[in-house]
Amino acid sequence: MAKRIQFNQHGGPEVLQWVDFELADPAEHGVQVENKAIGINYIDTYVRSGLYPVTAFPSGLGTEAAGVVKRVGSGVTRFKPGDRVVYCQAALGAYSEVHNVAEDRLVILPESISFEQGAASFLKGLTVQYLLRQTYKVKADEIFLFHAAAGGVGLIACQWAKALGAHLIGTVGSAEKAQIAKNAGAWATINYREENIAQRVSELTDGEKVAVVYDSVGKDTWEPSLDSLRRHGLMVSFGNASGPVTGVDLGILNKKGSLFVTRPSLFGYITNRQELDNASNELFSLIASRAIQLKVPEEQKFALSDAVRAHQVLESRATQGSSLLIP
Helix, strand or coil: CEEEEEECCCCCHHHCEEEEECCCCCCCCEEEEEEEEEEECHHHHHHHHCCCCCCCCCEECCCCEEEEEEEECCCCCCCCCCCEEEECCCCCCCCECEEEEEHHHEEECCCCCCHHHHHHHHHHHHHHHHHHHHHCCCCCCCEEEECCCCEHHHHHHHHHHHHHCCEEEEEECCHHHHHHHHHHCCCEEEECCCCCHHHHHHHHCCCCCEEEEEECCCHHHHHHHHHCEEEEEEEEECCCCCCCCCCCCCHHHHHCCCCEEECCCHHHHCCCHHHHHHHHHHHHHHHHCCCCCCCCCHHHEEEHHHHHHHHHHHHCCCCCECEEEEC
């Protein structure tokens, strides 16, 4: 028997349960991983709440972790017991002591990167990779807007932008988070509780505004994001922390400058082994060179059994950077 977090209905953090479960043998192309550190991501709250509903109950939760291979299926050739691995696009159930993961979702975790660093960075780092390197290729000296700059994705984006020589304007909710984002490499910050986002973007760019906005907040920042874009600019809406954007009148894109909008996801950019290897290699090289540095605050490391509290803290917006569950 092993332990995991599961839920039997959609709802708040209180629906999460700490239970015993029997894990089946890995499939032919499956790998059984003993998790050492598990990534907590905001998308997990969408799944738990029902914004992204599951197909059946009871359901596991979480898709990202780092650990050690315990067993492999008969058709697995890339991995063997004892390998250090990391994954982020697995079937739900990573909030567990052990998890079966499809071989094509796993990569070897370099020895220079700890399990905690791997679990804290993989999904968020690959997200930043596809946003800044594929959805819109940010260039050196380019100014752009990135919401929630002190969050897990945002802090990696601040560092990645600095490595590219680009100028990231990050929105934050407090002076403390502004300093955290600047320390990570943000060129400028906007406190959305005290400042008008679009007005400050215009001031920081001498009235030119920006060519691209990366927005994981959703409903609350939809119009300020559009108002921050120059003519023909691109709105990249990749999350719904404040709720989904709904009922959009496409005519607003015309009125605000013939704008473009995309709603991407990692699953649309990493669809095969080559794409996964290319993106993860770029991420790992930046971590190895210390262009991206990862340190999870001790108060944001939770016992796996304490997932309810971890979700409560995450949804309070009191966190900075990444949070982890430790089996």
